[in-house]
Amino acid sequence: MYYVSGELLTENGFEKGYVCVENNVIVEVGQGNPPEKPAAEGYVTPTFFNAHTHLGDAFIGEKIGNLPRDLEKLVAPPDGLKHRLLAEASDKEIIEGIRSSLGFMIKNGTFLFCDFREGGLRGLNLIKKALNGLPVSPVLLSRPSNLVYDKGELDVLLDNSEGIGLSSISDWDYDEIKKVARHTKKRRKVFALHVSERCRENIDEVLDLKPDFLVHMVYATKDDLERVKDENIPVVVCPRSNVFFNLKPNIELIREIGVALVLGTDNAMVSTPDVLEEVRWIKRRFKGFKVEELLDMVTYLPRKVFSLSTPSFVEDSKADFVVLDTKSLKPLFVSLAKGVERV
Ligand SMILES: [Zn+2]
Structure with missing residues (x-):
């Protein structure tokens, strides 16, 4: 289990918060700071x-x-x-x-x-x-x-x-x-x-x-x-x-x-x-x-x-996301439901 936090990119723009992931599934989404130190912090975006x-x-x-x-x-x-x-x-x-x-x-x-x-x-x-x-x-x-x-x-x-x-x-x-x-x-x-x-x-x-x-x-x-x-x-x-x-x-x-x-x-x-x-x-x-x-x-x-479904940061959804450094916009962390890659 791990947390990532920062500004979550939603369809309506950024929302401050965090997500908690277990077995490549998002199990919790919250506002503000996560309960423990996150694995990565920055802009959290869909892949x-x-x-x-x-x-x-x-x-x-x-x-x-x-x-x-x-x-x-x-x-x-x-x-x-x-x-x-x-x-x-x-x-x-x-x-x-x-x-x-x-x-x-x-x-x-x-x-x-x-x-x-x-x-x-x-x-x-x-x-x-x-x-x-x-x-x-x-x-x-x-x-x-x-x-x-x-x-x-x-x-x-x-x-x-x-x-x-x-x-x-x-x-x-x-x-x-x-x-x-x-x-x-x-x-x-x-x-x-x-x-x-x-x-x-x-x-x-x-x-x-x-x-x-x-x-x-x-x-x-x-x-x-x-x-x-x-x-x-x-x-x-x-x-x-x-x-x-x-x-x-x-x-x-x-x-x-x-x-x-x-x-x-x-x-x-x-x-x-x-x-x-x-x-x-x-x-x-x-x-x-x-x-x-x-x-x-x-x-x-x-x-x-391309008429594909749009992802959202909600509980029980697949953990497909990227965490970007807010200054350089370079990926700090890439999560793919099939496995997590740290970069
Ligand atoms: Zn071309």
Whole structure:
């Protein structure tokens, strides 16, 4: 049995208090100070949700030190460096890269993530192998192996994943991407894509695809974002990835318009899959954000965006939480119902 205490992050913000855990179950929740010395003290939050990753390219970061900071040269399909290296890499190399990223995420309290898998069915099977036996819950979105609609391939992908996550409308012939989107929605699966990352893209064409969420929106204008807000579509922002490519994350405007904003880390070869690092990054640069608002973007809000149940600090619930240092926002203690990790 142990206690953790401090500011508990609830759906309504921080509440001072403590929780007592026994056999990985919360057995007591109280206000004020705990009856005995806590194992850790700080911000007590639910485990984290990284809303946008590409873990398949983790091995590239380890292999090549100096990656080009040019979106077109590095990540645009089909000829970007990343896609050439993925096609040449062995299964073992890709799996080991993903596995080491997953280990890093678990250690830092991220147990949920949404991955955009490249490489068709092969890409899906590789991450499934890497996930084997690990206590993380992924939302896996796949994509066709070429930039064309192939009904048979799409059915296989949708049978084996939770939906489709594409690069951008600029990479596709619009009629083809529309067929992919229509097919995916007909099967009641998730459809998402990167939007306005390299340049401003036509928001009407994007919204006509009925996406469940959008990634980036770097070049989106106020009008574009108002349209997105009207349609109630959330946006995932990946600040460190934008900065790597000399882009300016559009965080303040997205927030001002009132679009639901969650955070992701994007390509593992560029940024470590540590979604809290995105929180720290915003906190350092944008003074207007409250800590509880930023932590909500990596805990409760992404769970709602992906229609998952939201956790709460109540008796008899599973002890899945993280205790963060209130100054550095680094994890001091990670509890996962299957076991407790001290960090
Ligand atoms: Zn991405």
